[in-house]
Each structure stands twice: as structure tokens, then as C-alpha cells.
Amino acid sequence: MSLTIMRRIKFCAGHRLYKHGGKCEHFHGHNYIADFFVSGENQDSVGRVMDFSHLKSKCKGWLDENWDHSFLVYEKDQNAIEALQMVKPSRLFLMPYNPTAENMARYLLEEVCPKLLSDVGAVATRVRIWETDESYAEAAIDSRGDLVMSSFDADSADR
Numbered sequence: 001m002s003l004t005i006m007r008r009i010k011f012c013a014g015h016r017l018y019k020h021g022g023k024c025e026h027f028h029g030h031n032y033i034a035d036f037f038v039s040g041e042n043q044d045s046v047g048r049v050m051d052f053s054h055l056k057s058k059c060k061g062w063l064d065e066n067w068d069h070s071f072l073v074y075e076k077d078q079n080a081i082e083a084l085q086m087v088k089p090s091r092l093f094l095m096p097y098n099p100t101a102e103n104m105a106r107y108l109l110e111e112v113c114p115k116l117l118s119d120v121g122a123v124a125t126r127v128r129i130w131e132t133d134e135s136y137a138e139a140a141i142d143s144r145g146d147l148v149m150s151s152f153d154a155d156s157a158d159r
């Protein structure tokens, strides 16, 4: 049996979608919501998968330090990197792929969570990034350990 808990963290960030061809290739930002789903086979002596406050401090700590009030930029988007570096102080975070909500969820799930949760007996199995109230993208690990990406959009809203 596997038990799952979820912690929601809010943050603000700017981005643009490199070579998107539409309005999302302009600099803009979102009030993001990140939902971290953490699963474990075992409960601690109190009956928890892990302490919610511990999960919050780890996830919020990383987001505060890296993405909150930062610009998320694709590492190949040299034009955006140069522009942002002209601003003092500038805060940008380079991503190995375009900073879509899907890829942000994937990055948190694959790159960040394993390090944050390395010392607890639980693993992140799903990360959902809400870019608006009506749309989210998520990355999840299925029962075979494979990455599954999906998204939801209430009314095909722009992003």
C-alpha cells in the first residue's frame, strides 16, 4: 500500500517560451501554484508519510531560493539571457528546456525533489504546476517508474 500527501506552495516567476511564435515568447510572468505529491509505503510513529511542515520547509525553501521572483529561461535562449543580465540585480534560473508549466513540473519532479527528499522515507510521485486558475500541467512517476506528463485546461486558456 502506498499513502500520498500533497503540499501546495505559491510563488511568482517570469518566463518566456523560446521560439513559441505567439504572445508567450514575450517576457511575462505568472502567479504559480506548485502542488507536491509525496508518497510512502510506511508511516512514521505518529502515523504520517512525512511531517507536512518538513515538506513545506523543503519545497518552499527551494522555490524561494531559486524560482520565486526569478526569470526562468531556456539555456539556449541567448537573447533573453543577455537581456536579463543587463538588469542589476538580475535573478534568472536557466532551464535545460523551455520553461513551460509541463517542463517546470518535470524539473521539480526529476531534478529537485529527489535531492530535497533524499533523507526522508518518501518520494515525490507527482508535481502539478498551476499557471492560471483554470490550467495546470503535471509530471508524474507511474507504477513502473516511468515519467508521465499531462495537462489540464478548463477552457483552452492562453498561457
Ligand SMILES: [Zn+2]
Pocket: 015, 024, 028, 029, 030, 159
Ligand atoms: Zn507564461
